[in-house]
Amino acid sequence: MAALIGAPAIVAVLGLTAIEGYRLIQPVSPLFGDAPASLAESITRGYGVEYSYRFIRAGQNPNNVVVVDSENYTNGTSITVSPLMLAVAAHDDNTASMLLNFGARLDLPQNRFARCLAEEIGDKAMLRIIDRHGGHELTPPCPDRTAVATMPLLRWLD
Amino acid sequence: MTVMASLPFLFILCTTLWRGPFPIREATGQFEDIADRPASAFLVPTLSYYRPLFHLSLWSVWHSASSIDGALRAIKLFHVVPIMVLVLLFIWILRPRSALDAAVATAAVAVLVGAPAFLGNLEPPLSYTIVGMPAALIVWMLLERDYRSWHGPAIVILTLVAIGFKEQGLAIVPLVVVAWWMGAPGTGRFTAAVVTVIAIAYVAFRLAHQGGKGWPPFEQDVGFLFSGLSSTEATARFGAFPVWIYLYSAASTVANVLLSEPTDGRFRIVLAVIEGRVQPWQIVHVVSSLALTALIAWWGIGALKSRTARTWSMEARLVVAVVVVLMVSGALSFDYSRDRLGGMAIPFYALAAFFAIRQAAERLSRQSAAVAAIGAVSLLLLAGAWQCRALFTIEFTRQRTVNGQREWLTDLYRRRTDYATRPVYLHVLDSMVDQGTDPARVVHPTRYPSWMRDLLGEY
Numbered sequence: 002m003a004a005l006i007g008a009p010a011i012v013a014v015l016g017l018t019a020i021e022g023y024r025l026i027q028p029v030s031p032l033f034g035d036a037p038a039s040l041a042e043s044i045t046r047g048y049g050v051e052y053s054y055r056f057i058r059a060g061q062n063p064n065n066v067v068v069v070d071s072e073n074y075t076n077g078t079s080i081t082v083s084p085l086m087l088a089v090a091a092h093d094d095n096t097a098s099m100l101l102n103f104g105a106r107l108d109l110p111q112n113r114f115a116r117c118l119a120e121e122i123g124d125k126a127m128l129r130i131i132d133r134h135g136g137h138e139l140t141p142p143c144p145d146r147t148a149v150a151t152m153p154l155l156r157w158l159d
Numbered sequence: 160m161t162v163m164a165s166l167p168f169l170f171i172l173c174t175t176l177w178r179g180p181f182p183i184r185e186a187t188g189q190f191e192d193i194a195d196r197p198a199s200a201f202l203v204p205t206l207s208y209y210r211p212l213f214h215l216s217l218w219s220v221w222h223s224a225s226s227i228d229g230a231l232r233a234i235k236l237f238h239v240v241p242i243m244v245l246v247l248l249f250i251w252i253l254r255p256r257s258a259l260d261a262a263v264a265t266a267a268v269a270v271l272v273g274a275p276a277f278l279g280n281l282e283p284p285l286s287y288t289i290v291g292m293p294a295a296l297i298v299w300m301l302l303e304r305d306y307r308s309w310h311g312p313a314i315v316i317l318t319l320v321a322i323g324f325k326e327q328g329l330a331i332v333p334l335v336v337v338a339w340w341m342g343a344p345g346t347g348r349f350t351a352a353v354v355t356v357i358a359i360a361y362v363a364f365r366l367a368h369q370g371g372k373g374w375p376p377f378e379q380d381v382g383f384l385f386s387g388l389s390s391t392e393a394t395a396r397f398g399a400f401p402v403w404i405y406l407y408s409a410a411s412t413v414a415n416v417l418l419s420e421p422t423d424g425r426f427r428i429v430l431a432v433i434e435g436r437v438q439p440w441q442i443v444h445v446v447s448s449l450a451l452t453a454l455i456a457w458w459g460i461g462a463l464k465s466r467t468a469r470t471w472s473m474e475a476r477l478v479v480a481v482v483v484v485l486m487v488s489g490a491l492s493f494d495y496s497r498d499r500l501g502g503m504a505i506p507f508y509a510l511a512a513f514f515a516i517r518q519a520a521e522r523l524s525r526q527s528a529a530v531a532a533i534g535a536v537s538l539l540l541l542a543g544a545w546q547c548r549a550l551f552t553i554e555f556t557r558q559r560t561v562n563g564q565r566e567w568l569t570d571l572y573r574r575r576t577d578y579a580t581r582p583v584y585l586h587v588l589d590s591m592v593d594q595g596t597d598p599a600r601v602v603h604p605t606r607y608p609s610w611m612r613d614l615l616g617e618y
Contacts, residue, residue, distance in 0.1 A: 002520045005535045007262030009543035010164045010269065013550060018167050020605055034603050051561060054568050055598050098569035133573060 041067040043096075044087045045074060050095035053084075054103070063105040064112065074154045082158060083111035089118045090154040094126050107131065107139040114157040117143035122153050161250050161264040168272065169246050171553055173239045175602060176283060179560030180595040181231065183567050183574065186284055187591065191584040193218045204365060207374040212323025213287055227590040237286040245293040246272065249506060252300055253513055259520055266542040267513035270451065271505060273548030276416055279499030281556055287325035288502040294321040295331050296506045299480065302335065302343040303473055311350035318354050321503075322361055330487040330503040332358040337483050341471040376401050379495045381408065382424025411496035413489035416504050419448040424496040440551075440616035447544035451512055454541075455481070458515035474514055481507045516541070551615045554604040558618040561603060567595030 020032065029036050037043035040056040057063055066081040074090050085105045088097040097115075105112060116136040119127040120143060128136075150156045181187075193214060201214035217234060224230035249271055255261040271277060280289040294317040301310045314335060321328025332354045339351035376398045377390040383404065388396065397404040411424040420428045428445055431437040459478040466475040485504040492500035516538060523534035571592065578584040594600065604618055 002524055002531075002535055002538075003258040003262040005262075005539040006259070006516065006520060006542050007160070007164075007265055008539060009546040010262070010265035013269075013546040014164045014167050017171065017550070017553075021167070021171060024602075024605075032606055034606060049565075050568050051564055051598065051601070054596065058596070058598060095565060095569045098572070102568065102572045133576075 039067065040084055041069045041087060044084060044091050044093055045069060045071045047091070047093070050093070050099045053088075053093075053096045054099050057099070057103050063100045063103055064109055066111055074152060076152055076155070078155070080155070080158065082154065083109075083115075085112045085115050086118060086154065086157065089115050089124070089127055089131075090122070092122070092124055092127065094124075094130060097127060098130050101130065101134045107134060107136050110159050113140060114143070114159060116140040118153060118157040121157070160258075160261040161253070161255050161268065162247070164265045165246055165250060165268050168268075168549060168553065169243060172272070172281075172556060173242060175553070175556050175560060176238050176242070176281060177235050178600045178602070179283070179556075180563045180567060180597070180600055181234075181283055181591060182563040183570055183588075183591075183595060185282065187574070187584060187588050189217070189284055190221065190587045190591075191581065193221045194587055195583040204368045207369075207378055209365060209368075210287055210323070210325055212320060213290075213325065215323075217284065227587070228594070231591070231594060234284050238281070238283045238289055241286065241289045241293050242281075245289075245296060245506065248293060248296050248300070249509065252296065252510070259517065262542075263513055263517045263520065266516055266545060267509050269542070269545035269549040270512045271509035272552050273545050274416070274501075274505045274508070275419060275422065275498040276501035276505045278552050278555060279497060280502045281552075282559070288327050288499060290324045291321035291328040291331075292502055292506055294318075294328065295334065295484070295503055298331050298334065299338075299507070299510075302338040302345045303476070304345045306345055306347065310345050311347065311353070314346060314350050315353050315357070318357060322357070326361075326365075327488060327491055327500065327503050329358055329361070329491060330484045333483045333487055334480055337479055338476060341476045341479060342469075343471075343476055377494060380423075381495050382411065382421060383407065385426055385430045387423070387425055405493035408496040409489040409493045412492040412500050413485055415496065415498055416485060416488070416501040416508060417448060417452045419444040421496070422498060438617075439613040440547075443544050443547055443614055444616070447541060447548065450537075450541050451515070451545070454515040454519055455508070455511045458518050459511065461518070462514075477507065477511055477514065481511045547614050548616075551618065554615060555618040557602050557604045560601045564595065564598075564601050567592070 023030070024033055036055075037046065037048045037052055040053055040061055042048075043053040043056065063084055066083050067087065068079060069075055069082055069087060070077065070079040074087070083105070085097060085100045085107075088100060101107075107113065107115060116128065116131045117140065119131055131137075131140075146156045196218075198215055198218050201211050201218065216237065220233045221230045224233060246268060250264060250268065253260070253264045253267065255264045277292075280287075280292070298314050298317050301314055304310075318328065318331045318335070321331050335346060335354045336351045339346050339348060375390065375394070377393040379390060381388045381390070381393040381397075381404065383393075393404065408424055411421050414420065415422060420426060428437065428441040431441055458474075459481070462472065462474040462478050466472055471479075481504070484507050485501070488501050488504045519534065520538060523531045523538075526534065571588075574588055575585065578588070606612075607615065
């Protein structure tokens with residue numbers, strides 16, 4: 002009887018100890034969440050803002066363009082784009098907020114159409130975030146680019 | 160064995176809390192208050208919330224620390240130390256002497272740390288009730304030990320500490336009074352009288368300091384049946400005669416401890432069943448609570464029946480203690496129900512779980528092989544379900560630190576602009592950015608296989 006009642010606790014403690022030991026040895030594993038190889042991968046594959054922030058904290062300039070080659074955002078074409086534009090295209094509100102909190106500037110050429118992109122894809126939450134950082138004042142009137150490209154992100158590349 | 164089985168859990172939980180960031184919302188405002196106001200400001204209640212000892216403790220730490228980092232570390236101790244004391248003291252009180260005792264004690268520890276009312280009190284820096292929980296357990300230990308002259312002063316001080324951190328500490332007062340009435344060896348009439356006077360004085364003091372307009376009928380959102388009402392909506396709907404909704408909220412807190420449903424006054428799991436979208440973990444939570452509460456009721460009735468006219472056994476006193484602390488915890492949550500408000504009752508519920516499961520195991524060992532086998536498997540499933548809930552406590556706490564960091568990353572600019580006219584707030588905020596955003600401070604939850612996550616719960 003004692004063995005049966007105690008068995009779940011023993012299984013739990015052995016399992017927990019083994020998992021945490023493994024975490025110490027192999028912190029990056031599917032059991033604890035893969036880490037993205039780049040900021041672009043973190044955004045396009047939806048790792049979450051805390052993973053994206055690791056690149057910024059490690060010194061990556063949030064205004065520097067990154068290389069993206071994604072079926073979902075670029076039709077498989079390799080392009081360079083700002084992390085902010087990519088976050089807007091990915092509807093990643095948290096990462097967009099983080100980038101703006103930690104140095105992304107809406108007045109720079111690579112970011113200046115972030116608001117237009119958010120408007121085109123109908124992301125109202127994103128528009129609020131961009132406007133909180135002065136997007137409404139810093140963004141020039143959005144030109145008509147419907148004929149430029151099929152993917153919204155490609156359309157608003159400067 | 161029980162300590163060895165509990166230590167990894169305790170270590171992981173405490174290190175998660177120790178390393179994790181303070182939440183930007185709850186922490187910065189609290190720290191602004193203690194940085195900006197004199198200590199005396201926390202002695203006079205100006206709002207319906209009154210936690211003088213909590214604020215004075217934080218104030219002392221904040222103003223005596225050599226740096227804000229040092230203060231933040233010390234404030235974390237208000238969570239980590241009570242948790243360690245609570246779990247280790249709980250095991251020490253049980254003092255398992257046989258293999259069966261040890262096995263049952265591991266299940267009881269899982270009940271203690273797997274309960275929603277425990278999990279709800281793991282949010283630094285809000286250490287209001289997590290300080291009161293071990294205080295109540297120490298009081299219980301003193302009540303049940305042979306009388307010593309220092310027991311009375313110690314019980315009074317612990318009661319004051321618990322009440323000073325949060326009014327939920329008042330649950331200790333009836334505990335002491337009924338324990339004395341039932342002949343608990345560790346206390347006397349004088350101590351019972353002193354804590355009663357303290358409670359009366361406290362309530363009178365609070366009522367006398369309601370402020371000019373008095374307290375609003377509802378301080379926070381109120382859960383009712385399947386939905387929630389904002390405090391404004393609740394006032395419009397129930398404000399004219401709020402007694403029934405107060406009773407509902409109080410009963411909800413009691414039911415949450417006993418049945419894991421409703422949560423915050425809302426019957427979420429019942430609704431999920433009605434809508435055909437119930438999750439395995441919801442069944443685990445409700446069934447494990449229901450089965451354990453039924454087992455405790457069976458044991459409790461037996462313990463009460465076995466007492467003689469003049470003597471109460473320790474187990475009979477524990478039954479009454481569970482009921483009394485649970486009722487008081489419920490009553491004190493009349494304004495709104497939350498998991499965390501049942502916290503003071505959880506140590507007693509878990510103690511009762513120990514005696515109930517042990518008695519069930521002992522009875523089963525005297526039954527026929529078939530009955531014993533069915534009963535043993537039932538107890539195995541019950542213990543397993545509570546271990547799942549204890550694991551959920553770890554993973555949920557980890558996810559909460561991840562969410563806390565996420566808020567720091569996304570909310571910083573808005574906070575800086577919204578509070579631009581409050582220099583102390585901004586100073587506190589800026590001093591805490593590094594602890595809030597450092598990736599090394601959070602440990603992501605384990606990505607168990609989906610069947611395991613289904614059993615643990617959403618985190």
